[in-house]
Amino acid sequence: MTRPVVPAYLLLIAVWSTTALAIKWGVTGLSFSLALMLRFVLAALLALGIQHWRRQSLPFDRAHLRAYTIAGVATSLSMLCSFWAAQYMASGLIAVLYGLAPLATGFYASLWLGSSMRRSELLAIAVSLLGLALIFGQNLNLAPSGLPSMLALILGMALQSGAAVLLKRYASTQSAMAVNTGALLICAFLTTLFWLISGATMPAQIPTKALLAILYLASIGSVLAFGLYYWLIRECRPISVALISLITPATSLWLGSWLNHEVLHPRELYGTALIMLGLLIHCLQRKN
Incomplete structure (x- = not known):
């Protein structure tokens, strides 16, 4: 990784490590569809405000509209799949399935970009997946009723991975802020539509903790993190960005221990060490 990329990479890891806890607090006293809609509507308004403050208009040429659509539709559907499945699936399984993103991204990249996966990337993924399996292996008990949820999670992961590769192909020269703003507008529209279809009602008062979490x-979680995400996709190989999904489950685990006083077992410590080793293997290759 080049030097300017490293701080953005680490910051995105830090932000994505906190989103699981924020989502949990955000749905306290609210339906998941309403919380998701509020997140993206507020994010879209904030992104538009930043564009106006910077005196930058949002491009609506064909290339930008294509990038907005790819990012917005994929993010909306991926988040809907994840939020719906989270009602029925253990958080450990969710982390494991999203940890498969580098494999899906590598497949899409080889299919659409002609980019073969390097041996060091395969080794990094294998070591990190072993760490994930070690951490969350005790949560991998799937009941028959959990199959639809598992398929929804795989679909969400595949959509996000595919969109990353398509954005590398079609939005490699476009402003990350513009792509993020356009994508958030589409997310706001689609999640509002889903909330209306779901029939969930607006409560008379939103709990303070939920409100603060949604604002965060x-x-x-949206304006800053997705802006960094689209910029990293432009600057790095898609699989390099996808490896973040291997790191954040471990960091989320430590965050839960710190904030929720959860006990860390030896297998979780060993698994975290393996994930960090996988990241180290990947970072030792200097080319992106």
Whole structure:
């Protein structure tokens, strides 16, 4: 990785490590569809405000519209799949399935970009997946009723991975802020439509904790994090960005231990060490 990329990479890891806890607090006293809609509507308004403050208009040429559509539709559907499945699936299984993103991204990249996976990348993925399996292996008990949820999670992961590769192909020269703003507008529209279809009602009062969590998800988790995400996709190989999904489950685990006083077992410590080793193997290759 080049030097300017490293801080953005680490910051995105830090933000994505906190989103699971923020989502959990965000749905406290709210339906998941309403919380998701509020997140993206507020994020879209904030992104538009930043564009206006920077005196930059949002491009609506064909190339930008294609990038907005790819990012917005994929993010909306991926988040809907994840939020719906989270009602029925253990968080450990969700982390494991999203940890498969590098494999899906490598497949899409080889299919659409003609980019073969390097041996060091395969080794990094294998070591990190072993760490994920070690951490969350005790949660991998699937009941028959969990199959639709598992398929929804795989679909969400595949959509996000595919969109990353398509954006590398079609949005490699476009402003990350513009792509993020356009994508958030589409996310706001689609999640609002889903909320209306779901029939969930607006409560008379939103709990303070939920409101603060949604504000965090809208500003830091969407405007900042997705802006960094699209910029990293432009600057790095898609699989390099996808490896973040291998790191954040371990960091989320430590965050839960710190904030929720959860006990860390030896297998979780060993698994975290393996994930960090996988990241180290990947970072030792200097080319992107």
